[in-house]
Amino acid sequence: MGGVTRDQHEKILKTRHKAVILRISFREWLLRNVSPSTWESCSAWWRSSRNRSFLRTPRETLSVLKSEGYQQCSFIEGTLESLEQIEGDRFDLVFARLLLMHLDDPILGLRQMYGQVRPGGRIVVQDYYFPAVDSYPPVEAFAEFKKVFFGVYNEAGRDTRTGIKLPGLFIEAGIGPPDGTDVSGFLLPSRVGAEMLAAVYRSVLPVALKHGLTTERQSLSFLEELRKSQSANCYILWPLLVSAWRQKAAEDRS
Ligand SMILES: C[S@@+](CC[C@H](N)C(=O)[O-])C[C@H]1O[C@@H](n2cnc3c(N)ncnc32)[C@H](O)[C@@H]1O
Secondary structure (H helix, E strand, O other): OOHHHHHHHHHHHHHHHHHHHHHOOOHHHHHHOOOOOOEOOOOOOOOOHHHHHHOOOHHHHHHHHHHOOOOOOOOOOOOHHHOOOOOOOOEEEEEEEOOHHHOOOHHHHHHHHHOOEEEEEEEEEEEEEHHHOEEEOOOOHHHHHHHHHHHHHHHOOOOOOHHHHHHHHHHHOOOOOOOEEEEEOOEEEHHHHHHHHHHHHHHHHHHHHHOOOOOHHHHHHHHHHHHHHOOOOOEEEOOEEEEEEEEOOOOOOO
8 A cells, every 4th residue: 555545544444443432431442542651552563574565564653653742552562372471460441443354264363352351451453344345326347346355365364354244253352242342434535445456456366366366467458447447436444443342350350
């Protein structure tokens, strides 16, 4: 994803962070923004060679936070599945956005995260529900987008429906049913949404070509049609962002 589209994506998601943090009555956390005992995101600061070019790297994020005065932040490099108990206190808030859909074993990932929550603390998880992607008026190119994007996820053994599964995954992981959920979506004018979709499409295209899910020709014609749709009076429904959260009981030392 290029700079502009990444920023647009980030701006959209940030509004949902704030809404969810307010919904879980974590106002104090919001006011302090990043507290010394907050382990902010298992995902954003962690390295994955798979999609490093797609995102701001963890080290960049850390240096931005430090330059903004959050000296207490640190970055632990590793995979969630093999994470050991972090030294010192457990955390008031363990938060992960768009992480579970990348894991081989999301249940294990959730267990690992929940293990880092202090008694009385909270786990908050956000993930996409991709099947919602749509447009009106219909854009023919959407069929190509869905074929390629869903096909690549399928080939990689990843789930495009992780968002809708969050409550079930919480239960299966032994966390229990969420205290609350939030579902949000955006209808983006195609001048913004088409560019973002094109960026997502390009990021999975090499894998799609490798698996014969599309051809160079089809992809060029898709990108051209999407480019044309930017001037059309069309709105794109972005994947739904689902959030789920739960507070750990004060007596729960698990
Ligand atoms: C779509 S990005 C989301 C990044 C960030 N949380 C956000 O919302 O912008 C997926 C993230 O999952 C991380 N990730 C993928 N597999 C992981 C694993 N096994 N353990 C820890 N992080 C992982 C990647 O490093 C990447 O940062």
